Amino acid sequence: MSDEQRASAFRGLSDEERRRALAEGTPRASSHYVGRFVTGVVLLGVIGLVADFYFGQMGSTPAPTPVTTPAAPGPTSQLTPSIDAFMGLHPIAAQRAPGFTLTDQAGRPWSLGARKGTVVVLAFFNATCTDVCPVVGAEIRRADQLLGAKARSVVFAVVNTDPHHLGVSADPPALARTGLAHLSNVRFLTGPLSEIDAVWSAYGITVTTGTKAHQVSHNNLLYFIGPGGGLVDLASPFATASPTGYTLSPAATARWAEGIARTAGSLVP
Numbered sequence: 001m002s003d004e005q006r007a008s009a010f011r012g013l014s015d016e017e018r019r020r021a022l023a024e025g026t027p028r029a030s031s032h033y034v035g036r037f038v039t040g041v042v043l044l045g046v047i048g049l050v051a052d053f054y055f056g057q058m059g060s061t062p063a064p065t066p067v068t069t070p071a072a073p074g075p076t077s078q079l080t081p082s083i084d085a086f087m088g089l090h091p092i093a094a095q096r097a098p099g100f101t102l103t104d105q106a107g108r109p110w111s112l113g114a115r116k117g118t119v120v121v122l123a124f125f126n127a128t129c130t131d132v133c134p135v136v137g138a139e140i141r142r143a144d145q146l147l148g149a150k151a152r153s154v155v156f157a158v159v160n161t162d163p164h165h166l167g168v169s170a171d172p173p174a175l176a177r178t179g180l181a182h183l184s185n186v187r188f189l190t191g192p193l194s195e196i197d198a199v200w201s202a203y204g205i206t207v208t209t210g211t212k213a214h215q216v217s218h219n220n221l222l223y224f225i226g227p228g229g230g231l232v233d234l235a236s237p238f239a240t241a242s243p244t245g246y247t248l249s250p251a252a253t254a255r256w257a258e259g260i261a262r263t264a265g266s267l268v269p
Contacts, residue, residue, distance in 0.1 A: 083259040086252075087222075088236035097122075097225045098202035102159070102189035105175065107168050110157070110187055113229070119154045119267045121260065122223040123237075124205050126162035127190065129173040132220050135239040135248045137178025142257030143264070144183055151185060153227075153268045159199055160190040161207050161218045222260070226267045233263055 083089075097120075101111040112120065123140065125133035140156050147154060158174060160166065172188050175181040180188075190196060200207055200218075207218045224233040237256070239246035248256075 083255060083262070086255060087259045089233055089259065089263065092231045092234045093226075095231055096229050097223070097231045098199075100195070100199045100202070102191040102195065102199065103168050104187045104189055105168065105170055105172060107170075110189055112157070112225070115155060115225075116229060117153075117227050117269070119227055119264050120223075120225040121154060121156045121264050122203070122225060123156065123158045124161050124200075124203070124218065124221065125158060125174055126216055126218075127160045127165040127169070127172045127174050127188070128162055128214070129177045130214055130245070131161070131217065132237055132239045132246045133174050134178060135246050135253065136220070136222070136237050137174070137180050138253050139237070139256040139260055140186065141179050141183070142254065143260035144185065146257060146261035147265055150265045150268045154185060154264050156180075156183070156186045158186065158188050159203075159205075160188065160196060161200070161205060162216050163193055163196075163207060163209060164216065166190050166193060166196065224263050224267060227269055232267060235259070235263075 097112060099111070099113045101109055101113075104110040121140070121143075123136055125131050125136060129137070140158075144151050144154075144156070158180075160172075160174070168190060171181060172190075175186065175188050180186045199205075203223065204221060205218055207216065209216050220237040222235040222237050223231060224235075226232045239248045
């Protein structure tokens with residue numbers, strides 16, 4: 001240690017402490033000096049923290065509070081089933097349509113096998129129109145309009161499901177009550193029970209009769225047969241039953257008509 005350093009270190013000591021330190025060869029700071037030194041260090045630390053906090057906040061932007069915005073509801077189309085789902089439409093293109101020959105409303109034989117090159121929409125309801133006939137009939141009538149020029153290549157074949165009324169009629173209620181009688185591409189088909197029952201079985205139609213002649217019920221299926229004679233699609237018509245008959249809302253009826261026209265029209269060559 002130089003004389004200057006030693007003098008500086010001894011500046012705060014008493015004469016007695018200075019003599020003792022010189023005798024030992026090592027200067028020692030007094031408790032008074034140490035206390036002041038520690039106090040100074042603590043004050044400097046506190047001042048530094050305060051300054052750091054104060055100046056660190058200047059010009060800074062507080063972190064924004066996250067804001068959650070509720071997601072807007074999706075479009076209505078995402079909540080509404082597609083027409084295919086609405087109709088229960090599904091492809092069945094795995095086999096040829098079972099052939100049959102019945103009699104149409106004009107008393108002429110009508111054979112499915114002779115419809116090559118034509119799209120056939122095959123439906124089932126009672127000759128007396130006491131089942132889902134009014135609803136399906138309205139859907140077919142509207143679908144025929146929607147098809148436009150393609151309607152010339154589409155035949156709507158309706159098979160009778162009433163075992164109590166199998167006779168041929170030029171104006172069966174199934175056509176008269178539905179407004180289908182004037183459409184040249186609509187055929188209402190009937191025949192002897194043995195022949196028509198074979199058609200029901202081939203196409204999965206179950207007919208149930210009650211004790212009275214008007215008590216006839218059956219499941220409802222709608223087949224789309226391509227111009228090559230193969231089964232293409234199957235749908236499941238529905239309606240609401242009431243004491244006065246079967247009904248369906250105008251919107252649902254229109255949607256069914258659109259689905260029938262679109263499906264049949266897509267098969268037209």
